[in-house]
Amino acid sequence: MVLLETKNLTKYFGGLAAVNEVNMEVNNGEILGLVGPNGAGKTTLFNLITGFFRPTRGKIIFGGEDIAGLKPNHIAERGIVRTFQASTLFKTRTVWENVLIGCHLQFRSGFLRVLVNTPFARKEEVEIRQKAQEIIESMGLSAVKNQYAAMLPHGYQRMLGVCLALAANPKLLLLDEPATGLTPEETLAFMVQLKALRDKGITILLVEHNMRAVMGNCDRIVVLNFGKKIADGSPDEIRKNKDVIEAYLGVEANVA
Amino acid sequence: MPVAQIFLNALLLTMLYSLVSSGLTLVLGIARIVNFAHGSLYMLGAYVTYYVFQQVGLPFPVALVLAILGVGLFGVFLNRVLFRPLAGQFFAAIIVCLGLVFLVEGGAAIIFTEKERGMSAFVTGTVSIFGATLSTERIIVIITGALVMVGLFYFINRTKQGAAMRAVAQDAEAAALQGINFNYTSALAMGIGCGLAGLAGGLLAPVFGVVGPYMGQSIMFKAILVITLGGFGSVPGAFIAALLIGFLESFGFWYIGAWVSAVLFAIVIVILLIRPRGILGMEYTMRH
Amino acid sequence: MVKKVVFGLFFLVLLALGAILRNEPYWLHVIIVCIFSSMLAMSWLLILKIGHLSLAHAAFMGIGGVSSALLVKEAGLSFWLALPLSGLIAATIAVVLGFPILRVKGIYFLIVTFAFNELVGIIIRNWKFLGGYVGLIDVPRPNHLGGIDFSSKAHYYYLILFLAVVTVIVLYRVYSSRIGRIFTSIGEDEDLAQSVGINVLKYKLLAFAIGCFFAGLTGSFVVHYLNFSGAEMYSTLQSLNIQIYAIVGGMGFAIGGPIVGAFFLTLLVEFLDIPIKAQTLVYASILILVIFYLRGGLITLPQKVLEGMTRLSKFRTKGTSHGTA
Numbered sequence: 001m002v003l004l005e006t007k008n009l010t011k012y013f014g015g016l017a018a019v020n021e022v023n024m025e026v027n028n029g030e031i032l033g034l035v036g037p038n039g040a041g042k043t044t045l046f047n048l049i050t051g052f053f054r055p056t057r058g059k060i061i062f063g064g065e066d067i068a069g070l071k072p073n074h075i076a077e078r079g080i081v082r083t084f085q086a087s088t089l090f091k092t093r094t095v096w097e098n099v100l101i102g103c104h105l106q107f108r109s110g111f112l113r114v115l116v117n118t119p120f121a122r123k124e125e126v127e128i129r130q131k132a133q134e135i136i137e138s139m140g141l142s143a144v145k146n147q148y149a150a151m152l153p154h155g156y157q158r159m160l161g162v163c164l165a166l167a168a169n170p171k172l173l174l175l176d177e178p179a180t181g182l183t184p185e186e187t188l189a190f191m192v193q194l195k196a197l198r199d200k201g202i203t204i205l206l207v208e209h210n211m212r213a214v215m216g217n218c219d220r221i222v223v224l225n226f227g228k229k230i231a232d233g234s235p236d237e238i239r240k241n242k243d244v245i246e247a248y249l250g251v252e253a254n255v256a
Numbered sequence: 257m258p259v260a261q262i263f264l265n266a267l268l269l270t271m272l273y274s275l276v277s278s279g280l281t282l283v284l285g286i287a288r289i290v291n292f293a294h295g296s297l298y299m300l301g302a303y304v305t306y307y308v309f310q311q312v313g314l315p316f317p318v319a320l321v322l323a324i325l326g327v328g329l330f331g332v333f334l335n336r337v338l339f340r341p342l343a344g345q346f347f348a349a350i351i352v353c354l355g356l357v358f359l360v361e362g363g364a365a366i367i368f369t370e371k372e373r374g375m376s377a378f379v380t381g382t383v384s385i386f387g388a389t390l391s392t393e394r395i396i397v398i399i400t401g402a403l404v405m406v407g408l409f410y411f412i413n414r415t416k417q418g419a420a421m422r423a424v425a426q427d428a429e430a431a432a433l434q435g436i437n438f439n440y441t442s443a444l445a446m447g448i449g450c451g452l453a454g455l456a457g458g459l460l461a462p463v464f465g466v467v468g469p470y471m472g473q474s475i476m477f478k479a480i481l482v483i484t485l486g487g488f489g490s491v492p493g494a495f496i497a498a499l500l501i502g503f504l505e506s507f508g509f510w511y512i513g514a515w516v517s518a519v520l521f522a523i524v525i526v527i528l529l530i531r532p533r534g535i536l537g538m539e540y541t542m543r544h
Numbered sequence: 545m546v547k548k549v550v551f552g553l554f555f556l557v558l559l560a561l562g563a564i565l566r567n568e569p570y571w572l573h574v575i576i577v578c579i580f581s582s583m584l585a586m587s588w589l590l591i592l593k594i595g596h597l598s599l600a601h602a603a604f605m606g607i608g609g610v611s612s613a614l615l616v617k618e619a620g621l622s623f624w625l626a627l628p629l630s631g632l633i634a635a636t637i638a639v640v641l642g643f644p645i646l647r648v649k650g651i652y653f654l655i656v657t658f659a660f661n662e663l664v665g666i667i668i669r670n671w672k673f674l675g676g677y678v679g680l681i682d683v684p685r686p687n688h689l690g691g692i693d694f695s696s697k698a699h700y701y702y703l704i705l706f707l708a709v710v711t712v713i714v715l716y717r718v719y720s721s722r723i724g725r726i727f728t729s730i731g732e733d734e735d736l737a738q739s740v741g742i743n744v745l746k747y748k749l750l751a752f753a754i755g756c757f758f759a760g761l762t763g764s765f766v767v768h769y770l771n772f773s774g775a776e777m778y779s780t781l782q783s784l785n786i787q788i789y790a791i792v793g794g795m796g797f798a799i800g801g802p803i804v805g806a807f808f809l810t811l812l813v814e815f816l817d818i819p820i821k822a823q824t825l826v827y828a829s830i831l832i833l834v835i836f837y838l839r840g841g842l843i844t845l846p847q848k849v850l851e852g853m854t855r856l857s858k859f860r861t862k863g864t865s866h867g868t869a
Contacts, residue, residue: 050739076741084739090732101729105741107722111750114721115714125722168740290651292658341836346650348835350597351791354784355831362825370821473780477662480655514670521663528652529644 003028003203004049004080004172009058009068011044011227018044020227021058026172031194031204033218035211037247040224042207043085046174049205050082051075062172077105079171083178088161091150095141095160098149099132102167106131132167139163139193155186162193172203179210191217215239223247260388262506268394270502271401272460276475277482277494278408279452283331285425285489286445287339289349293356295476297450299469300360301327301457303368306375306467316378316462323458324451331450332443340442357476364469372468375461397459404455405495408448412491421445425489477517478505481524487534496535547800554803555709562701572697576769578810579704580762583711585789585802587758590715592795594751595731597650599783600657601759603664606778608634608760609767610674613683616768623686627764634760635753642752646745661780668775679774683767700769707765711758712799718754719798727751781824788831794841804843 004026011019019041026032034042047053049060051072060068067075090098106128109121136142139159144152149160158178165173175194179187191213198204208214214221214235221238223231225247231238238244280294301323309319338356342349381392412418420441423431432438456475461467478501486497501520508516527534558575565571588601608630615626645656668674685694692699718724726747729737734744767773793805809830813823834841838848 052735052738071743072735072738073741073743076739081741082739084736088736090729090736092732093728097725101725101737101742102740104726111723114723115717117717117721164736164740290655338832347597348839350651350654351787352832352835354599354787355828355835358781358784358824358828359832362822362828365821366825477659480658484652484655514666517666518663521659524659525644525656528648528656532648532652 001028002026003062004205005061006045006049007059007061009045009048009060010056011041011048011053012056017227019048019055022224022227022229024222024229024232026203026205027220028203029198029201030219031198031206031217033214033221034205034207034224035209035214035221036224036230039226041227042224043176044227045224046082046176046207049075050080050174076168076170079169080174081165081168081170081172082174083161083165083176085176085180089149089157089164092148094146094148095136095152095163096132096145098160099136099163099167100129102164103128103132105168135163135167139166154181155183155190158182158186158190159193166197166202170202172205173197174205174207176207177209178206179208179213187213258388260386260390262510264390264394264398266503266506267398268460268463268502269506270499271398271405272456272475273478273482273498273502274405274495275401275452275456275459276479277486277498278405278491279449279456280479281483281486281489281491281494282421282445282449282452284483286421286442286449287335287349288343289339289353290480290483290488291339291356292350292353292476293334293360294450294453294479295472295474296357296360296364297327297331297453297472298457298475299364299467299472300330301454302375302461302467302471303364303457304454305458305461306373309378309462310373310375320455320458323454327454327457328447328451331446331453334450335442335446339446357472361469361472368469370469372466375465375467377462377465394463397463400459401456404452408452408491411448417441417444478520481520483534484524485527485534487536490534490536493534493536551712551799555705558705562698562705566696566698569697572701574810574814576697576701576704578807579708580765581786581789581806581810582803583708583758583762584786585793585806586711586715586799587755587762588786589790589795589798589802590718590727590751591755592790593727593731593798594748595650595734596646596748596752597654597787598657598752598755599654599780599787600661600664601755601786602778602780602782603661604634604638604756604759605763605766605782606664606668606773606775607637608763609773609777610668610680610763611760612764613680613767613773614674616684617680617682623684623764623768624689627761630764631757631761634763635757638752638756639749642749643745646748646752657783658780661778661783665775665779668778675773675775677775679772680767681772683771683773685771686768700765704765704769707761711761714754714758715799723747723750785827788827792827792830792834792842794843796840797843801841801843805841808842 002025006022006024009019009022010017022041022045034045036042044053048055048068051067051070051074054069058068059066062080063078067078067080090101093101107124109118109124113121136145139162141156141159141163144156149157152160158181162173162175162178179190182190187210194204194206194217206214206218218235220233221231221235222229223238223241223244230243230247231241233241276294276298280291283289283291283294304323304326305319308314308322309316334356338352339349342352377393379393379396382389383392383395384390412422420431420436421444423434423436424438424441424445428438431441482497482501483494485501486493486495505516505520508519512519558579561575562572565575584601584605588598591598591601611633612623612626612630615621615629616623621629641660645653648656669677674680686703694700718727726737726742729742730744730747738744766777789805789809790802791805792809793803794801809827812818813826818826838845
């Protein structure tokens with residue numbers, strides 16, 4: 001079943017098409033890898049899907065509606081949450097506070113009720129704190145719950161970034177190069193976590209440079225080059241695809 | 257409606273705003289700071305000119321040169337001591353600039369007292385052009401301002417130092433790699449930028465006839481409007497914006513009086529919302 | 545917990561001072577100024593928390609002040625009604641203005657608020673109804689409340705103290721709640737906040753509205769206290785003053801910092817008998833010193849001194865235990 005679909009998605013910056021007539025699908029319950037050489041348009045595609053850029057042309061269908069051009073927080077409300085390549089955390093806050101902020105969408109009480117501290121608001125706060133605790137435990141961050149995000153080792157920071165996104169209750173999780181800077185062991189552990197999330201019903205769209213991680217862990221792969229989709233299929237199919245090999249000249253050795 | 261007078265006034269304001277705003281935009285390009293104290297530098301230029309010309313009695317051009325040099329050097333000093341250490345820290349730099357306003361104005365109020373000084377014209381008489389009687393002084397100021405602007409354009413676009421300034425404003429690191437001496441270029445840009453403010457102060461003081469420690473405030477407001485409209489970092493942009501605002505203000509004042517400032521404010525908001533880059537963009541371009 | 549105790553004690557001290565100084569109108573005035581300056585600085589800091597440096601805070605105080613003066617003088621309203629109304633008027637204008645301008649980034653926002661502050665001054669000076677160049681004189685005192693008729697400074701003192709406590713309680717409640725978390729997350733990383741579903745513009749408007757509400761409220765108090773409303777009270781330089789209180793006091797402590805800054809600077813110029821002309825100079829010098837040497841503000845001074853002393857003592861013990869090289 002198709003969860004997200006882009007139709008003729010295009011984004012021009014000045015005269016240059018960063019994303020050019022991209023038609024792709026993300027199926028429910030899969031881990032989809034988005035790969036391509038530097039500058040291929042992967043992050044732009046992310047920005048388009050999550051509302052940080054408006055498309056020049058094209059549609060993005062999610063849950064039966066065209067979400068192209070909606071603001072990021074509205075897209076998050078509909079169930080698509082992303083992480084960022086660089087700053088994926090609130091660095092001056094603790095792990096606990098980060099996840100709690102991420103739980104924002106789960107709160108129902110409005111400003112006035114919170115200010116006056118009605119029983120409803122208080123009950124909600126307690127309930128959602130419980131949920132935040134559960135998320136932290138499920139991702140293995142209990143030990144560092146009260147540490148400042150900026151102080152965490154890199155691997156933990158990446159985990160926290162995903163935690164933060166998870167707190168927003170996504171149906172579709174977009175991860176922008178989450179394994180950057182992780183050691184091979186950490187990357188392995190991370191991929192295991194991702195699979196566990198997929199098994200819980202969260203669909204994952206992953207941008208990653210680490211071809212090994214992508215090949216070994218994604219159900220399907222979409223390859224971009226110069227803003228266009230050049231291939232789409234299972235890891236095996238992609239490995240043998242001539243266009244992909246050409247685009248990635250020299251990467252073949254790593255992929256094997 | 258005395259069209260000729262209003263037109264002349266518009267040109268006068270254009271020159272004033274051009275000079276001050278070009279300086280402000282130069283400083284912005286080099287120090288990456290909107291120097292809110294720029295208006296105070298204008299005020300200092302006016303005071304230097306007042307004392308040298310009116311009190312000491314030296315010829316007016318000498319007073320102007322001293323104003324330019326004095327304020328320019330003061331600007332270099334400020335850059336070295338305050339702006340450079342705070343490079344890259346937007347918030348701290350802005351706060352310091354705002355504090356500088358207090359510092360310079362407060363200092364002036366103490367040293368020169370708050371009493372406003374009357375300044376006499378450096379040349380009297382009128383000239384008759386196309387049947388309209390126009391003040392000679394104003395015409396000279398306008399022509400001087402225009403000449404300075406032309407000189408500025410020439411310097412920035414045709415000389416090596418000007419090219420160096422443009423390079424540094426665009427990308428300081430790359431410029432350094434090309435062998436451009438950042439410290440020297442930086443000091444030069446600051447000196448010229450602040451000197452322009454001092455020149456404007458000196459030129460306009462006899463025209464407006466009054467010198468006081470707080471005279472820089474309204475100028476600051478206009479200068480900010482101008483560089484916002486014209487585009488941060490662009491000297492041609494500043495000139496065009498100064499022209500627009502000078503004429504708008506001069507003619508607008510005739511019809512709606514002080515409310516013209518409300519119109520200007522509305523323009524600023526609209527610009528910032530639909531095209532924050534301004535007319536000539538935010539890249540520090542000094543090309544047309 | 546410690547914070548609440550400290551605030552509580554401070555409040556009691558101020559309460560006591562009101563009684564002790566009840567026959568010293570001059571000193572009562574000084575502390576009244578300290579208190580409402582703190583309110584202005586605190587409410588300004590809230591807007592900074594969402595990442596926006598506003599140079600228009602004095603203008604909003606002016607909007608509140610002028611509104612209050614006119615509501616009472618012209619419309620015959622009771623001060624007690626005009627007071628909250630002035631805050632609401634200021635907040636409303638803040639929302640209307642904020643809707644377009646809170647979308648723009650740092651320096652542009654600064655410029656717009658700067659221009660707005662200037663504009664408000666121009667409007668007030670050129671519209672006789674709002675005061676003109678002369679200002680609004682004979683702004684009535686607050687109406688009777690029980691036995692209090694506001695004929696003496698002490699009455700105003702307790703009123704402003706009460707208003708300040710309300711302000712502190714509201715701000716404290718905001719900061720310690722979910723709303724406060726949202727504000728700080730927006731201030732730190734807007735994009736990240738958006739990506740987890742936070743409607744950034746909505747919450748920015750909220751913070752801006754709350755901040756400007758208290759500015760307007762303070763303005764209302766001030767004009768009825770001074771019985772006067774004049775454009776010079778709402779100038780851009782006044783906006784700067786407000787910023788200086790907050791920054792010198794310490795921006796890291798949303799309520800304590802502004803209080804420390806406002807009290808310290810106001811009392812300093814009083815005790816040293818610094819003439820008004822030199823005050824701006826003194827404020828600016830201290831501001832620049834703080835930016836360069838004590839970025840966290842005066843409120844961090846005790847901590848810094850303590851750290852310095854511990855380092856010093858460690859250095860000494862190291863010396864004695866190792867003896868000669």
